[in-house]
Amino acid sequence: MSSVLEQFIEESRELIESSSDLLLRLERHPDDRQGLDALFRAVHTIKGNSGLFELPELTSLVHVLEDRMEKVRAGDDVLSRELIQTSLEAFDHMSCMIDEVETSGCVSPEAAAESAAILASLTPGGIRVSTLPDGDETKDSPPPGDMWLVSYLPKPDAFFCGEDPLYLVQSLPGLAYVETECVGQDTLDERYDVFQANVSYRALCHAPQSVLDDCFRYVPGQVQMTGVSADALSEAQRGYLSTLLHAQHEVLTCTELARGVYESVATVLSNVAGCLQIPLQSVRGSRPSDFMPLIAFLRRAIEGSTQPQQGGRPAHDEHASLADTRYEASATRNESRYLKIDRVRVDRLMELIGEMVVAKNGLPYVARRVEAGGDARDVARELMNRYASVSRITDEMQDAVMRMRMMPMSSTVQRLPRLVRDIAHRLGKEVELVVRGDETEADKTIIEGIADPLLHIVRNSLDHGFESPDEREAAGKPRAGTLTIEACQEGDRVVVVVSDDGRGIDTARVLAKAVDKGLFTADEAEAMSPQEALRIIFMPGFSTAEQVSDLSGRGVGMDVVMRSIEQLRGTVDIDSQPGQGTVIRIAMPLSIAVSHVMVTRCSGQLYGIPMDTVVETVRIAQADIQRIRGHRAAVLRDRIVPLFDLSSILQVSRPDDTASQAAELTVLIVRTRSGIAGLVVDGFDGSMDVILKPMEGVLASLRGYAGTALLGDGGVLLVINLEELL
């Protein structure tokens, strides 16, 4: 792909996105003059850019959009709800076409057809632009009356002008019938010239004259068009002919066809055409499909209209779910290959590189001092100095690179207004979306990783959380619900809170369902706190929706949300008050590239434990350890903490069993999804920042490890994934 096209794709996506946002804004504030101007500019830019490439479908669509916007700007048109809806559809479709261009380099025929349909609905006065025929019933039929007999006699030297008459005829819209006739030389003797056109065409087609004129614009003077109509016939005659045609159709649809049937049908059709002043000469065929288009054409001409139109635009619902899948497509695509970086941040990195070069140049100087036989202690001090400055620079470099990867939340959140609007419309609910703190920044992986879970939570909330406007009114709440998405930074974590003022989660129902599904026994359910009951919705295999709706009940539940957030080392908390709403709080690390780990010793080997799971380190006297059903546990700050031996969990043999026999056990208290636990280890080696590398190759399937990190001495530190181990 050329870089210009790449740039066009990237830029158009941005423009389309901002245009959709502007449209939504204009829907709420129709008088927003600046918004309208910005929208017009965006559309204009896309149009201009698309003209550089062979993308007529895209260009014509944007062109019509631009026209409409221009009219609205001039005050000749109003930005009605329908116009906004169609424009949004047009933008969606444009982004689909751009996706296609990116993957396959061109626009597929289906997309082109849909483009034509949207184009038609955008064109004022509803002028339908017919799509290319595909042999059978025309999809988007022009009104009856546009029926033509086209006679086309190509010039003898047509081939030398690069023309292909057959191709031209073949691509006529609404083509129903073609007769080919030899012109001039009849036989293929020695004098026959293959490069001379010697054929003429007579075609019947159903399309507006303007469209046909356009088709034949390069062969003026070689084409004659005669309108076909049954106006000259009386009502009764039309009735007979119609019955006759209907009978032919019936005959041809019979499964068993006698030999003479085709000739008889051909004669009838030829005569019917004659009544319509269509001089057909070679009506014949050897299979039903040879006659069907002609019968349909003649019937349309005689009856004035055809059967109810099929095809055309898809039903509304289909459209809505289409929009939804499109959203998903754009969300996944959002993991873009490009990173937009503030120039200042790049400059900062450049400066650091400069400092690094200076620091590097200092090292040969130390080497020369060693060679000259300098004092060992002095040299060591000198080396440590150099080390300190290199260390400082690498720290800063790391920070600078991390900053480059930082993205604002808004890139994920900006798609939500459209989604909320569409889904709420579809569900007949009124929901206002409030987004706060979307300027909060986090690492690219985090921001992109949170997109899907967030989308799912929002969908769930719209689907199950909010009541219908009437229910809300009855409950004394405003008709329109409020969905709030708030992002902020708390320490080294980014927190996203999604809250709604809907009906809240009915814990009794959740528990009943969980027991029903066999996730818990009735006794267990009885003993659960409301908090624990709420967390059930994150369990795999649980869905409270009675009916699987096409929105959230797609086989992916909240457990997927939980899992994808945990993969990013984040946590999800939920709180809900019946009748008042639900609050879901997602906390994720700002960056996952650098992890802070606690280094522990166990059986002579070092293991890293992610710092965010560590609660505290304690020593517990053997005497305080109690055995509950063979498991060891200790009471710590009035809580029972189960104890696990890290070496036995990891199944590594202990060279000497002194540690577990010692008077005091060294215990690392960690927090896992299932609660607090204590890990018995041999000792601690402090904490450190490491760059975690995931397990690769054959080791990838190894469970229990989050990855590996390189230690300063070249050793490998295995970092444990506690969730998988405990």
Next chain:
Amino acid sequence: MALIFAPDSVTFDGGCSIEEAEQLLAWVHDAVAHDIHPLFDLTRCTHVHTALVQVLLRAPGRVLIPESGPLSICLRDLGSR
């Protein structure tokens, strides 16, 4: 090569351009000279240039045309003679 020549048949495969017209004409001449009643199979053809169709219109033999679609409508005369 979109035209596949066999002793007594020609298969039109995919898009068939005007470049093949002379060869087709020569083949037809040859067939006529040997008194062969040829078969022209256009069922797998997606496009055929007018120059080739002109030859087929004047050549003896049977023509198989695509099942459906605009090309099928355009070649109906050939397929049903």
